[in-house]
Amino acid sequence: MSKVSRRTLIATGLGAAVGASGLAVAAKLARRYGLIPPDGGGLYGPGETLTYAAQRILTRHSMARRFRREQISKPPFPNEVGPLGERFRRLQEGGFAEWRLTVDGMVARPASFSLAELKGIPKASQITHLACEEGWSYIAEWIGLPLFYLLDVVETLPQARYVVYRSIQPDWWESIDMADALHPQTFVTHGMNGGELPVEFGGPLRLRVPRQLGYKSVKYLASITLTDNLKQFGKGLGSASPEGGYAWYAGI
Amino acid sequence: MADSAWAPVSTSAVPATIVRPRHSALVRVTHWTTTLAFLALLLSGIEILISHPRFYWGETGNILTRPLFQFPIPASRSTVPTGYGYVLPDQNGWSRYLHFQSGWVAVLTGLLYVLFGLFQGHFRRNLLPARADLSRKGLWTVIARHLRFRPAGPEEPWSYNVLQRLTYLLVIFVLFPLVIWTGLAMSPGIAAAFPAAVVILGGQQSARTMHFFITVLLVLFLLVHVVMVCLSGFRKRVRAMISGRSATDMEQT
Numbered sequence: 001m002s003k004v005s006r007r008t009l010i011a012t013g014l015g016a017a018v019g020a021s022g023l024a025v026a027a028k029l030a031r032r033y034g035l036i037p038p039d040g041g042g043l044y045g046p047g048e049t050l051t052y053a054a055q056r057i058l059t060r061h062s063m064a065r066r067f068r069r070e071q072i073s074k075p076p077f078p079n080e081v082g083p084l085g086e087r088f089r090r091l092q093e094g095g096f097a098e099w100r101l102t103v104d105g106m107v108a109r110p111a112s113f114s115l116a117e118l119k120g121i122p123k124a125s126q127i128t129h130l131a132c133e134e135g136w137s138y139i140a141e142w143i144g145l146p147l148f149y150l151l152d153v154v155e156t157l158p159q160a161r162y163v164v165y166r167s168i169q170p171d172w173w174e175s176i177d178m179a180d181a182l183h184p185q186t187f188v189t190h191g192m193n194g195g196e197l198p199v200e201f202g203g204p205l206r207l208r209v210p211r212q213l214g215y216k217s218v219k220y221l222a223s224i225t226l227t228d229n230l231k232q233f234g235k236g237l238g239s240a241s242p243e244g245g246y247a248w249y250a251g252i
Numbered sequence: 253m254a255d256s257a258w259a260p261v262s263t264s265a266v267p268a269t270i271v272r273p274r275h276s277a278l279v280r281v282t283h284w285t286t287t288l289a290f291l292a293l294l295l296s297g298i299e300i301l302i303s304h305p306r307f308y309w310g311e312t313g314n315i316l317t318r319p320l321f322q323f324p325i326p327a328s329r330s331t332v333p334t335g336y337g338y339v340l341p342d343q344n345g346w347s348r349y350l351h352f353q354s355g356w357v358a359v360l361t362g363l364l365y366v367l368f369g370l371f372q373g374h375f376r377r378n379l380l381p382a383r384a385d386l387s388r389k390g391l392w393t394v395i396a397r398h399l400r401f402r403p404a405g406p407e408e409p410w411s412y413n414v415l416q417r418l419t420y421l422l423v424i425f426v427l428f429p430l431v432i433w434t435g436l437a438m439s440p441g442i443a444a445a446f447p448a449a450v451v452i453l454g455g456q457q458s459a460r461t462m463h464f465f466i467t468v469l470l471v472l473f474l475l476v477h478v479v480m481v482c483l484s485g486f487r488k489r490v491r492a493m494i495s496g497r498s499a500t501d502m503e504q505t
Binding site (some may be wrong): 080 | 346
Protein backbone atom coordinates (compact mmCIF):
# COMPACT_ATOMS: atom_id res chain seq x y z
CA MET A 1 0.00 0.00 0.00
CA SER A 2 2.69 2.48 1.04
CA LYS A 3 4.72 1.53 -2.02
CA VAL A 4 1.88 2.45 -4.35
CA SER A 5 1.24 5.77 -2.67
CA ARG A 6 4.92 6.69 -2.72
CA ARG A 7 5.05 5.94 -6.40
CA THR A 8 1.92 8.01 -6.98
CA LEU A 9 3.42 10.81 -4.93
CA ILE A 10 6.66 10.85 -6.91
CA ALA A 11 4.81 10.66 -10.22
CA THR A 12 2.48 13.48 -9.24
CA GLY A 13 5.38 15.62 -8.00
CA LEU A 14 7.38 14.99 -11.16
CA GLY A 15 4.35 15.66 -13.34
CA ALA A 16 3.65 18.94 -11.56
CA ALA A 17 7.29 20.03 -11.83
CA VAL A 18 7.45 19.17 -15.54
CA GLY A 19 4.10 20.90 -16.12
CA ALA A 20 5.12 24.07 -14.28
CA SER A 21 8.51 24.39 -15.97
CA GLY A 22 6.90 23.55 -19.33
CA LEU A 23 4.46 26.41 -18.82
CA ALA A 24 7.27 28.79 -17.84
CA VAL A 25 9.30 27.85 -20.93
CA ALA A 26 6.23 28.16 -23.17
CA ALA A 27 5.46 31.62 -21.75
CA LYS A 28 9.03 32.75 -22.34
CA LEU A 29 9.07 31.45 -25.90
CA ALA A 30 5.67 33.03 -26.59
CA ARG A 31 6.94 36.43 -25.40
CA ARG A 32 10.12 36.11 -27.40
CA TYR A 33 8.32 35.30 -30.67
CA GLY A 34 5.55 37.87 -30.13
CA LEU A 35 2.82 35.28 -29.61
CA ILE A 36 1.11 37.07 -26.72
CA PRO A 37 -1.71 39.40 -27.80
CA PRO A 38 -1.98 42.89 -26.24
CA ASP A 39 -5.11 41.78 -24.35
CA GLY A 40 -3.32 38.63 -23.16
CA GLY A 41 -3.61 39.56 -19.49
CA GLY A 42 -6.59 39.12 -17.21
CA LEU A 43 -9.22 36.41 -16.84
CA TYR A 44 -9.43 35.41 -20.51
CA GLY A 45 -5.74 35.98 -21.23
CA PRO A 46 -4.79 32.28 -21.38
CA GLY A 47 -7.48 31.46 -23.96
CA GLU A 48 -6.66 34.51 -26.06
CA THR A 49 -2.94 33.74 -25.96
CA LEU A 50 -3.51 30.11 -26.97
CA THR A 51 -5.76 31.15 -29.87
CA TYR A 52 -3.46 33.90 -31.14
CA ALA A 53 -0.27 31.85 -30.73
CA ALA A 54 -1.79 28.74 -32.35
CA GLN A 55 -3.11 30.72 -35.31
CA ARG A 56 0.17 32.60 -35.76
CA ILE A 57 2.05 29.31 -35.83
CA LEU A 58 -0.45 27.60 -38.17
CA THR A 59 -1.73 30.43 -40.36
CA ARG A 60 0.98 33.12 -40.60
CA HIS A 61 1.27 32.83 -44.39
CA SER A 62 -2.07 31.30 -45.35
CA MET A 63 -4.28 33.09 -47.81
CA ALA A 64 -7.93 33.84 -47.11
CA ARG A 65 -10.17 31.78 -49.39
CA ARG A 66 -10.84 33.39 -52.75
CA PHE A 67 -14.24 32.98 -54.37
CA ARG A 68 -15.59 33.02 -57.91
CA ARG A 69 -17.28 36.14 -59.22
CA GLU A 70 -20.69 34.42 -59.31
CA GLN A 71 -20.39 33.69 -55.59
CA ILE A 72 -20.53 37.41 -54.73
CA SER A 73 -23.51 38.05 -52.43
CA LYS A 74 -26.32 40.04 -54.04
CA PRO A 75 -26.99 42.25 -52.24
CA PRO A 76 -24.36 42.28 -49.49
CA PHE A 77 -25.43 43.44 -46.05
CA PRO A 78 -24.03 46.70 -44.68
CA ASN A 79 -23.93 46.60 -40.89
CA GLU A 80 -25.16 49.70 -39.09
CA VAL A 81 -22.62 52.36 -38.09
CA GLY A 82 -22.85 55.16 -35.58
CA PRO A 83 -23.54 58.76 -36.63
CA LEU A 84 -20.85 59.80 -39.10
CA GLY A 85 -20.52 63.32 -37.76
CA GLU A 86 -20.13 66.80 -39.15
CA ARG A 87 -16.56 66.36 -40.40
CA PHE A 88 -17.49 63.30 -42.48
CA ARG A 89 -20.55 65.09 -43.89
CA ARG A 90 -18.44 68.06 -45.03
CA LEU A 91 -15.92 65.74 -46.73
CA GLN A 92 -18.77 63.79 -48.34
CA GLU A 93 -20.28 67.00 -49.74
CA GLY A 94 -16.95 67.71 -51.39
CA GLY A 95 -16.99 64.28 -53.04
CA PHE A 96 -14.23 63.13 -50.65
CA ALA A 97 -11.71 65.16 -52.68
CA GLU A 98 -10.25 66.42 -49.39
CA TRP A 99 -10.10 62.96 -47.75
CA ARG A 100 -6.58 62.12 -46.63
CA LEU A 101 -4.89 59.05 -45.25
CA THR A 102 -1.87 59.85 -43.09
CA VAL A 103 0.85 57.29 -42.37
CA ASP A 104 3.30 58.01 -39.55
CA GLY A 105 5.09 56.51 -36.55
CA MET A 106 8.03 54.16 -37.11
CA VAL A 107 8.56 55.06 -40.75
CA ALA A 108 11.43 56.86 -42.48
CA ARG A 109 9.12 59.10 -44.58
CA PRO A 110 5.79 59.93 -42.94
CA ALA A 111 3.25 60.79 -45.62
CA SER A 112 -0.30 61.81 -46.28
CA PHE A 113 -2.18 60.52 -49.33
CA SER A 114 -5.25 61.98 -50.97
CA LEU A 115 -7.94 59.66 -52.27
CA ALA A 116 -6.96 60.52 -55.84
CA GLU A 117 -3.34 59.60 -55.14
CA LEU A 118 -4.41 56.24 -53.67
CA LYS A 119 -6.67 55.56 -56.64
CA GLY A 120 -3.80 56.42 -58.96
CA ILE A 121 -1.81 53.46 -57.68
CA PRO A 122 -2.46 50.36 -59.87
CA LYS A 123 -5.49 48.57 -58.46
CA ALA A 124 -5.68 45.05 -57.15
CA SER A 125 -8.83 43.15 -56.30
CA GLN A 126 -9.88 40.13 -54.28
CA ILE A 127 -13.17 38.28 -53.84
CA THR A 128 -13.26 37.26 -50.18
CA HIS A 129 -15.64 36.39 -47.38
CA LEU A 130 -16.50 38.90 -44.67
CA ALA A 131 -17.80 37.28 -41.49
CA CYS A 132 -19.21 39.28 -38.62
CA GLU A 133 -18.67 38.26 -35.03
CA GLU A 134 -22.49 38.14 -34.73
CA GLY A 135 -22.66 35.16 -37.10
CA TRP A 136 -23.69 36.54 -40.51
CA SER A 137 -21.47 36.88 -43.56
CA TYR A 138 -21.25 37.89 -47.22
CA ILE A 139 -18.85 37.59 -50.13
CA ALA A 140 -17.75 40.68 -52.04
CA GLU A 141 -15.07 41.93 -54.40
CA TRP A 142 -12.76 44.43 -52.72
CA ILE A 143 -10.69 46.79 -54.84
CA GLY A 144 -7.69 48.77 -53.65
CA LEU A 145 -4.04 48.29 -52.91
CA PRO A 146 -2.26 45.96 -50.54
CA LEU A 147 -1.29 47.74 -47.32
CA PHE A 148 2.28 46.46 -47.69
CA TYR A 149 2.67 48.68 -50.75
CA LEU A 150 1.96 51.83 -48.69
CA LEU A 151 4.18 50.58 -45.85
CA ASP A 152 6.93 50.22 -48.44
CA VAL A 153 6.41 53.72 -49.85
CA VAL A 154 6.78 55.31 -46.38
CA GLU A 155 9.79 53.06 -45.65
CA THR A 156 8.63 51.25 -42.55
CA LEU A 157 11.42 50.77 -40.02
CA PRO A 158 12.37 47.16 -39.26
CA GLN A 159 11.57 47.51 -35.56
CA ALA A 160 7.88 48.25 -36.25
CA ARG A 161 5.75 45.41 -34.85
CA TYR A 162 2.17 46.66 -35.13
CA VAL A 163 0.06 48.83 -37.39
CA VAL A 164 -2.47 51.03 -35.61
CA TYR A 165 -5.25 52.33 -37.87
CA ARG A 166 -8.09 54.70 -37.16
CA SER A 167 -11.46 55.59 -38.57
CA ILE A 168 -12.53 59.20 -38.98
CA GLN A 169 -14.97 58.33 -36.20
CA PRO A 170 -13.02 59.23 -33.05
CA ASP A 171 -13.53 56.05 -30.97
CA TRP A 172 -13.03 53.55 -33.78
CA TRP A 173 -9.46 52.31 -34.05
CA GLU A 174 -7.78 48.94 -34.38
CA SER A 175 -4.34 47.41 -34.72
CA ILE A 176 -2.82 44.35 -36.35
CA ASP A 177 0.56 42.68 -36.13
CA MET A 178 3.05 42.73 -39.01
CA ALA A 179 1.99 39.23 -40.13
CA ASP A 180 -1.41 40.67 -41.03
CA ALA A 181 -0.11 44.12 -42.04
CA LEU A 182 2.29 42.67 -44.63
CA HIS A 183 -0.17 39.99 -45.76
CA PRO A 184 -0.93 40.41 -49.49
CA GLN A 185 -4.70 40.34 -48.91
CA THR A 186 -4.73 43.14 -46.32
CA PHE A 187 -6.09 45.92 -48.51
CA VAL A 188 -6.53 49.66 -48.34
CA THR A 189 -9.88 49.43 -50.11
CA HIS A 190 -11.58 52.13 -52.17
CA GLY A 191 -13.80 50.03 -54.43
CA MET A 192 -16.30 47.21 -54.11
CA ASN A 193 -18.01 44.85 -56.58
CA GLY A 194 -16.66 46.71 -59.60
CA GLY A 195 -17.58 50.23 -58.41
CA GLU A 196 -16.81 52.79 -55.73
CA LEU A 197 -16.86 51.66 -52.11
CA PRO A 198 -20.32 52.75 -50.85
CA VAL A 199 -20.44 54.82 -47.66
CA GLU A 200 -22.43 52.14 -45.78
CA PHE A 201 -19.64 49.63 -46.51
CA GLY A 202 -16.95 52.01 -45.28
CA GLY A 203 -16.40 54.31 -48.26
CA PRO A 204 -14.44 56.20 -49.28
CA LEU A 205 -11.67 54.14 -47.62
CA ARG A 206 -11.67 50.94 -45.58
CA LEU A 207 -8.90 48.66 -44.35
CA ARG A 208 -9.85 45.08 -45.24
CA VAL A 209 -8.30 42.33 -43.08
CA PRO A 210 -9.92 39.23 -44.60
CA ARG A 211 -8.30 36.71 -42.24
CA GLN A 212 -10.07 38.31 -39.28
CA LEU A 213 -13.70 39.09 -38.45
CA GLY A 214 -15.45 42.17 -39.83
CA TYR A 215 -14.82 44.42 -36.87
CA LYS A 216 -11.09 44.50 -37.69
CA SER A 217 -11.94 45.94 -41.14
CA VAL A 218 -12.28 49.53 -39.97
CA LYS A 219 -14.52 51.79 -42.07
CA TYR A 220 -13.67 55.43 -43.02
CA LEU A 221 -9.92 54.87 -42.70
CA ALA A 222 -8.16 58.15 -41.93
CA SER A 223 -4.78 57.41 -40.35
CA ILE A 224 -2.18 54.71 -39.88
CA THR A 225 0.62 54.65 -37.27
CA LEU A 226 3.45 52.11 -37.08
CA THR A 227 4.73 51.22 -33.65
CA ASP A 228 6.70 48.67 -31.69
CA ASN A 229 4.56 49.05 -28.58
CA LEU A 230 0.78 49.12 -28.26
CA LYS A 231 0.87 50.15 -24.60
CA GLN A 232 0.95 53.84 -25.53
CA PHE A 233 -2.35 53.69 -27.45
CA GLY A 234 -5.66 54.10 -25.62
CA LYS A 235 -5.80 51.89 -22.56
CA GLY A 236 -2.88 49.82 -23.81
CA LEU A 237 -4.99 46.80 -24.79
CA GLY A 238 -4.16 47.05 -28.49
CA SER A 239 -7.33 48.61 -29.87
CA ALA A 240 -10.78 49.95 -29.06
CA SER A 241 -12.28 46.42 -29.21
CA PRO A 242 -10.77 45.07 -25.95
CA GLU A 243 -11.74 48.36 -24.28
CA GLY A 244 -15.32 47.54 -25.28
CA GLY A 245 -15.01 43.91 -24.14
CA TYR A 246 -14.13 42.32 -27.51
CA ALA A 247 -10.98 40.38 -28.33
CA TRP A 248 -8.09 42.17 -30.04
CA TYR A 249 -7.32 39.15 -32.23
CA ALA A 250 -10.37 38.24 -34.30
CA GLY A 251 -9.06 35.39 -36.45
CA ILE A 252 -11.62 33.14 -34.76
CA MET B 253 -25.36 -14.64 -8.73
CA ALA B 254 -23.10 -16.86 -6.67
CA ASP B 255 -20.59 -17.12 -9.47
CA SER B 256 -20.02 -13.36 -9.65
CA ALA B 257 -16.44 -12.47 -8.98
CA TRP B 258 -17.31 -9.78 -6.50
CA ALA B 259 -19.66 -11.90 -4.32
CA PRO B 260 -18.69 -11.72 -0.64
CA VAL B 261 -17.28 -14.82 0.96
CA SER B 262 -18.98 -14.06 4.26
CA THR B 263 -22.51 -15.37 4.61
CA SER B 264 -23.37 -13.47 7.77
CA ALA B 265 -26.86 -12.00 8.12
CA VAL B 266 -25.51 -8.46 8.39
CA PRO B 267 -26.10 -6.64 5.08
CA ALA B 268 -22.70 -6.60 3.47
CA THR B 269 -21.56 -3.50 1.65
CA ILE B 270 -19.03 -3.87 -1.10
CA VAL B 271 -16.81 -0.94 -1.90
CA ARG B 272 -14.66 -1.19 -4.98
CA PRO B 273 -12.76 1.15 -7.23
CA ARG B 274 -15.03 2.46 -9.98
CA HIS B 275 -13.51 5.41 -11.88
CA SER B 276 -9.81 6.13 -12.33
CA ALA B 277 -8.48 9.52 -11.24
CA LEU B 278 -8.04 10.51 -14.87
CA VAL B 279 -11.67 9.78 -15.72
CA ARG B 280 -12.90 11.71 -12.67
CA VAL B 281 -10.74 14.80 -13.23
CA THR B 282 -11.46 15.00 -16.97
CA HIS B 283 -15.17 14.30 -16.39
CA TRP B 284 -15.66 17.31 -14.11
CA THR B 285 -13.33 19.59 -16.08
CA THR B 286 -15.28 18.79 -19.24
CA THR B 287 -18.56 19.35 -17.38
CA LEU B 288 -17.50 22.87 -16.36
CA ALA B 289 -16.09 23.69 -19.80
CA PHE B 290 -19.22 22.36 -21.53
CA LEU B 291 -21.58 24.41 -19.36
CA ALA B 292 -19.49 27.54 -20.00
CA LEU B 293 -19.49 26.79 -23.76
CA LEU B 294 -23.25 26.26 -23.72
CA LEU B 295 -24.00 29.48 -21.83
CA SER B 296 -21.66 31.62 -23.94
CA GLY B 297 -22.84 29.86 -27.12
CA ILE B 298 -26.47 30.75 -26.36
CA GLU B 299 -25.41 34.36 -25.73
CA ILE B 300 -23.58 34.50 -29.08
CA LEU B 301 -26.58 32.94 -30.86
CA ILE B 302 -28.87 35.67 -29.47
CA SER B 303 -26.95 38.29 -31.48
CA HIS B 304 -28.11 36.61 -34.69
CA PRO B 305 -30.77 33.92 -34.06
CA ARG B 306 -30.99 33.02 -37.76
CA PHE B 307 -29.41 30.03 -39.49
CA TYR B 308 -28.38 29.58 -43.13
CA TRP B 309 -26.91 27.00 -45.45
CA GLY B 310 -23.88 27.46 -47.73
CA GLU B 311 -21.05 29.97 -47.56
CA THR B 312 -22.94 33.15 -46.73
CA GLY B 313 -26.06 34.35 -44.95
CA ASN B 314 -27.23 37.66 -43.52
CA ILE B 315 -30.33 39.77 -42.87
CA LEU B 316 -30.90 40.15 -46.63
CA THR B 317 -30.69 36.37 -47.21
CA ARG B 318 -33.56 33.95 -46.67
CA PRO B 319 -32.71 31.94 -43.56
CA LEU B 320 -33.03 28.18 -43.17
CA PHE B 321 -34.89 29.00 -39.96
CA GLN B 322 -35.03 31.71 -37.33
CA PHE B 323 -35.71 31.42 -33.62
CA PRO B 324 -38.75 33.42 -32.51
CA ILE B 325 -36.72 35.19 -29.83
CA PRO B 326 -35.57 38.80 -29.43
CA ALA B 327 -32.00 39.54 -30.56
CA SER B 328 -29.15 41.58 -29.09
CA ARG B 329 -28.75 43.49 -32.37
CA SER B 330 -31.19 46.04 -33.75
CA THR B 331 -30.43 44.99 -37.34
CA VAL B 332 -32.10 41.57 -36.88
CA PRO B 333 -35.82 41.65 -37.72
CA THR B 334 -37.34 39.74 -34.81
CA GLY B 335 -40.82 41.22 -34.47
CA TYR B 336 -40.01 42.29 -30.93
CA GLY B 337 -40.03 45.97 -30.12
CA TYR B 338 -36.88 45.79 -28.06
CA VAL B 339 -33.23 44.77 -28.36
CA LEU B 340 -31.40 42.72 -25.73
CA PRO B 341 -28.11 44.01 -24.29
CA ASP B 342 -24.97 43.05 -26.24
CA GLN B 343 -23.14 40.26 -24.37
CA ASN B 344 -20.97 39.01 -27.23
CA GLY B 345 -17.63 40.37 -25.98
CA TRP B 346 -17.26 38.29 -22.83
CA SER B 347 -19.28 35.45 -24.37
CA ARG B 348 -16.74 35.06 -27.15
CA TYR B 349 -13.78 35.35 -24.74
CA LEU B 350 -15.37 32.70 -22.48
CA HIS B 351 -16.41 30.48 -25.40
CA PHE B 352 -12.89 30.18 -26.79
CA GLN B 353 -11.20 29.87 -23.41
CA SER B 354 -13.61 27.08 -22.42
CA GLY B 355 -13.11 25.59 -25.87
CA TRP B 356 -9.38 25.34 -25.17
CA VAL B 357 -10.06 23.75 -21.76
CA ALA B 358 -12.43 21.21 -23.36
CA VAL B 359 -10.06 20.38 -26.24
CA LEU B 360 -6.94 20.03 -24.06
CA THR B 361 -8.86 17.96 -21.49
CA GLY B 362 -10.25 15.80 -24.29
CA LEU B 363 -6.77 15.22 -25.72
CA LEU B 364 -5.43 14.24 -22.29
CA TYR B 365 -8.40 11.90 -21.78
CA VAL B 366 -8.09 10.20 -25.18
CA LEU B 367 -4.30 9.79 -24.97
CA PHE B 368 -4.36 8.39 -21.44
CA GLY B 369 -7.49 6.39 -22.22
CA LEU B 370 -5.68 4.63 -25.05
CA PHE B 371 -2.52 4.24 -23.00
CA GLN B 372 -4.26 2.84 -19.93
CA GLY B 373 -6.70 0.66 -21.86
CA HIS B 374 -9.67 2.64 -20.57
CA PHE B 375 -11.55 2.47 -23.88
CA ARG B 376 -10.80 -1.22 -24.44
CA ARG B 377 -11.73 -2.18 -20.87
CA ASN B 378 -14.64 0.11 -20.07
CA LEU B 379 -16.16 1.41 -23.28
CA LEU B 380 -15.75 -1.08 -26.14
CA PRO B 381 -18.83 -3.33 -26.00
CA ALA B 382 -18.35 -7.08 -25.90
CA ARG B 383 -19.14 -8.78 -29.20
CA ALA B 384 -21.95 -10.80 -27.60
CA ASP B 385 -23.61 -7.62 -26.30
CA LEU B 386 -23.70 -6.20 -29.81
CA SER B 387 -25.85 -9.04 -31.13
CA ARG B 388 -29.48 -8.24 -31.83
CA LYS B 389 -30.48 -10.30 -28.77
CA GLY B 390 -27.90 -8.68 -26.51
CA LEU B 391 -28.94 -5.20 -27.54
CA TRP B 392 -32.63 -6.01 -27.26
CA THR B 393 -32.24 -7.39 -23.73
CA VAL B 394 -30.81 -4.07 -22.54
CA ILE B 395 -33.26 -1.94 -24.51
CA ALA B 396 -36.22 -3.96 -23.22
CA ARG B 397 -35.01 -3.61 -19.68
CA HIS B 398 -34.79 0.17 -20.10
CA LEU B 399 -38.23 0.34 -21.73
CA ARG B 400 -39.74 -1.54 -18.80
CA PHE B 401 -37.93 0.72 -16.33
CA ARG B 402 -36.32 -2.31 -14.67
CA PRO B 403 -33.55 -1.51 -12.20
CA ALA B 404 -29.97 -2.01 -13.32
CA GLY B 405 -28.36 -5.43 -13.07
CA PRO B 406 -26.05 -6.29 -10.16
CA GLU B 407 -22.89 -5.69 -12.16
CA GLU B 408 -23.79 -2.14 -13.14
CA PRO B 409 -22.32 -0.21 -10.21
CA TRP B 410 -18.95 -1.28 -11.63
CA SER B 411 -19.52 -1.52 -15.32
CA TYR B 412 -21.37 0.11 -18.21
CA ASN B 413 -24.04 -1.72 -20.16
CA VAL B 414 -23.88 -1.89 -23.93
CA LEU B 415 -26.16 1.13 -24.49
CA GLN B 416 -24.03 3.27 -22.20
CA ARG B 417 -20.87 2.11 -23.91
CA LEU B 418 -22.19 2.92 -27.39
CA THR B 419 -23.52 6.31 -26.27
CA TYR B 420 -20.28 7.32 -24.58
CA LEU B 421 -18.25 6.23 -27.61
CA LEU B 422 -20.57 8.25 -29.87
CA VAL B 423 -20.21 11.35 -27.70
CA ILE B 424 -16.42 11.05 -27.29
CA PHE B 425 -15.42 10.01 -30.81
CA VAL B 426 -18.16 11.47 -33.02
CA LEU B 427 -20.06 14.38 -31.44
CA PHE B 428 -17.16 16.11 -29.67
CA PRO B 429 -14.82 15.96 -32.71
CA LEU B 430 -17.66 17.22 -34.93
CA VAL B 431 -18.56 20.11 -32.67
CA ILE B 432 -14.88 21.15 -32.54
CA TRP B 433 -14.50 20.84 -36.32
CA THR B 434 -17.67 22.81 -37.15
CA GLY B 435 -16.62 25.44 -34.59
CA LEU B 436 -13.16 25.83 -36.07
CA ALA B 437 -14.60 25.96 -39.60
CA MET B 438 -16.27 29.27 -38.66
CA SER B 439 -12.89 30.87 -37.88
CA PRO B 440 -11.59 33.02 -40.77
CA GLY B 441 -7.99 32.23 -39.75
CA ILE B 442 -8.56 28.47 -39.75
CA ALA B 443 -10.57 28.70 -42.99
CA ALA B 444 -7.56 30.38 -44.60
CA ALA B 445 -5.12 27.71 -43.38
CA PHE B 446 -7.38 24.68 -43.94
CA PRO B 447 -9.94 25.62 -46.63
CA ALA B 448 -10.98 21.98 -47.08
CA ALA B 449 -12.26 21.94 -43.50
CA VAL B 450 -14.91 24.47 -44.56
CA VAL B 451 -15.57 23.24 -48.10
CA ILE B 452 -16.31 19.66 -46.96
CA LEU B 453 -18.98 21.00 -44.61
CA GLY B 454 -20.60 22.96 -47.44
CA GLY B 455 -19.52 26.44 -46.37
CA GLN B 456 -19.02 28.66 -43.37
CA GLN B 457 -22.74 29.16 -42.69
CA SER B 458 -23.39 25.41 -43.03
CA ALA B 459 -20.66 24.88 -40.44
CA ARG B 460 -22.43 27.33 -38.11
CA THR B 461 -25.77 25.55 -38.58
CA MET B 462 -24.20 22.12 -37.98
CA HIS B 463 -22.38 23.47 -34.92
CA PHE B 464 -25.81 24.35 -33.53
CA PHE B 465 -27.42 20.96 -34.26
CA ILE B 466 -24.49 18.98 -32.84
CA THR B 467 -24.80 21.12 -29.71
CA VAL B 468 -28.48 20.15 -29.52
CA LEU B 469 -27.45 16.47 -29.62
CA LEU B 470 -24.85 17.06 -26.89
CA VAL B 471 -27.45 18.81 -24.72
CA LEU B 472 -29.85 15.89 -25.27
CA PHE B 473 -27.09 13.53 -24.17
CA LEU B 474 -26.46 15.67 -21.08
CA LEU B 475 -30.17 15.63 -20.14
CA VAL B 476 -30.54 11.87 -20.56
CA HIS B 477 -27.24 11.33 -18.73
CA VAL B 478 -28.40 13.40 -15.72
CA VAL B 479 -31.84 11.74 -15.69
CA MET B 480 -30.22 8.27 -15.72
CA VAL B 481 -27.86 9.27 -12.92
CA CYS B 482 -30.87 10.44 -10.87
CA LEU B 483 -32.85 7.26 -11.58
CA SER B 484 -29.99 4.97 -10.64
CA GLY B 485 -29.16 6.79 -7.41
CA PHE B 486 -27.90 10.34 -7.71
CA ARG B 487 -25.81 10.42 -4.51
CA LYS B 488 -24.20 7.03 -5.13
CA ARG B 489 -23.29 7.80 -8.75
CA VAL B 490 -22.01 11.31 -8.07
CA ARG B 491 -20.02 10.04 -5.09
CA ALA B 492 -18.44 7.40 -7.34
CA MET B 493 -17.45 10.05 -9.90
CA ILE B 494 -15.90 12.17 -7.12
CA SER B 495 -14.28 9.61 -4.80
CA GLY B 496 -13.66 6.99 -7.45
CA ARG B 497 -15.29 4.26 -5.36
CA SER B 498 -18.63 2.62 -5.78
CA ALA B 499 -20.50 0.86 -3.00
CA THR B 500 -23.48 -1.38 -3.14
CA ASP B 501 -25.59 -3.10 -0.51
CA MET B 502 -25.63 -6.83 -1.04
CA GLU B 503 -29.16 -7.08 0.33
CA GLN B 504 -30.60 -5.10 -2.52
CA THR B 505 -28.98 -7.06 -5.28
